[in-house]
Amino acid sequence: MSPKCTIDGKEYEFKPGEMIIQIADRNGVAVPRFCYHPGLTIVAQCRMCAVEVEKMPKIQTACSTPAADGMVIHTGSEKVKSAQSSVMEFLLINHPLDCPICDKSGECDLQNYSFDYGAPDSRYEEQRRTYMDLDMGPVIKKNMNRCIHCTRCIRFCDEVGGFREMVALKRGNNVEITTVDGKALETDYAGNLADICPTGSLTLKDFRFRKRVWYLKKTKSVCEGCSRGCNIEIHQENGVVYRLLPRENMEINKWWICDEGRFNFHYVNAPSRIVEPSVKTAAQLETSDWSTALAEARRRISGKVLVLAGSDLTLEELRAIQKFAADRLKECALLHFGTPGHLSADDDKDEDKILRRTSKTSNLHGAEKLGLRGWKGDGSYDSALVFRGGRAALPHGLRRHVKGAIVGVGVFPREGAGDFDVVLPGLSYVEKSGTIVNWQGKEQKLQRSIEPVGLSKGIADVFAMWA
Ligand code: SF4
Ligand code: SF4
Ligand code: FES
Secondary structure, eight states: OOOEEEETTEEEEOOTTOBHHHHHHHTTOOOOOSSOOTTSOOOOOSOTTEEEETTOSSOEETTTOBOOTTOEEESSSHHHHHHHHHHHHHHHTTOOSOGGGOTTTTSOHHHHHHHHHOOSOOOOOSOOOOOOOOOOOSSEEEOGGGOOOOOHHHHIIIIIISSOOEEEESOGGGOEEEEGGGOOOOOTTTHHHHHHOSSTTEEETTTTTTOOGGGOEEEEEEOOSSTTOOEEEEEEETTEEEEEEEOOBTTTTBTOOOHHHHTTTTTTTOTTBOOSOEEEETTEEEEOOHHHHHHHHHHHOOSEEEEEEETTSOHHHHHHHHHHHHHHOSEEEEEEEOSTTOSSGGGOOBSSSSSOBSOOSSOHHHHHHTTOEEOOSOOOBSEEEEEEOSSSOOOTTGGGGBSSOEEEEEOOBGGGOTTOSEEEEOOOTTSOOEEEEOTTSOEEEEOOOSOOSTTOOOHHHHHHHHO
């Protein structure tokens, strides 16, 4: 029989060795915390997770106190409230009144706990300390006046990033969290620092001052950046994607995402994306309308056709392409493309010891499951149809293998579409729902977060109109 403890009058089972905060989290009991993070070692530095345990004379920290059978715990007693209020007063003595101009505002633990657990007044009359902030590189903006020394960032670099990049200098009131020798961060996972920092000390340069967080609509989806398939939340407003955040999935990405995946959304709303049907006239693509562009595409696709399907497309799209090729094209070769050097799933490897995979498309393994093979960059064809979701690397040297027209269906940047005679704009991974298969063989669902940009249409709609 599992041991049991009581939290706020309710009995809960737990596994031996579990900390009080883990049992509270699993059962939806709110315990405030700054230094504790389930993905990092426990240091019990901030003292915010105070709880009262019967028969223990002093207040305990829920993050570092193992539960015991029969333990009776209180999270909201007067003693606990007084401890939390004192911790908040202490943490705020040096904190600037920055909330109105801080990018963390609206999702800041310090701000929220100050409201929920803090005292209305401060007794602090001394001068607040201030820091000069050095540049931490392209991803993170640092503002150490807001830091509460929880050390989550230091532990993240040590324990997840794999090497020491952040440190605490000096001691006491003068302590300063910074990078080693003030250098720029080198980790490919720096964006996670902004997620785990419980204050506005570390924020994303990419997102700062672009949108107040309470305006953002959130959709649970999956990253398309590589074959890992990290779980993400897409944050958008009025059809514009502002940021991607990691979503916990203990079997795939735990709590993290890499920077490459995090920032792989700018192309969606970029002005360089082709979002209107386009037809080449006099050596360059000109904006057209759907019926003209479709008629051009139908007329020009003939003879022996090379059909290239991006391994960034969903299973549903790939199946539709297979059916289209079988039903409508007399002579064709249907092959996938996406990451140079990745002709099959066997070529897909770990790129580091954390998350990133070498296949830079999300559904290479799904494409193989459907029996598609990779294009080797060979053969001679009369025309080509290229389907692309937005992430697959454009097939290099395609023009050399195709005598006639090349038609693109999907997401194409204007500067990379010089070889194309017709472009029928399609949907990126944030504009559609569908299934992808990650390197472990797990099927996951993309969820539509925004309406199609411009005149873009799904592949199924294009095929319906093709007839
Ligand atoms: S910068 Fe943020 S995460 Fe790092 S110690 Fe300060 S408050 Fe904690
Ligand atoms: S590891 Fe791959 S799936 Fe995960 S966030 Fe990075 S690019 Fe996206
Ligand atoms: S969360 Fe427990 S001491 Fe910081």
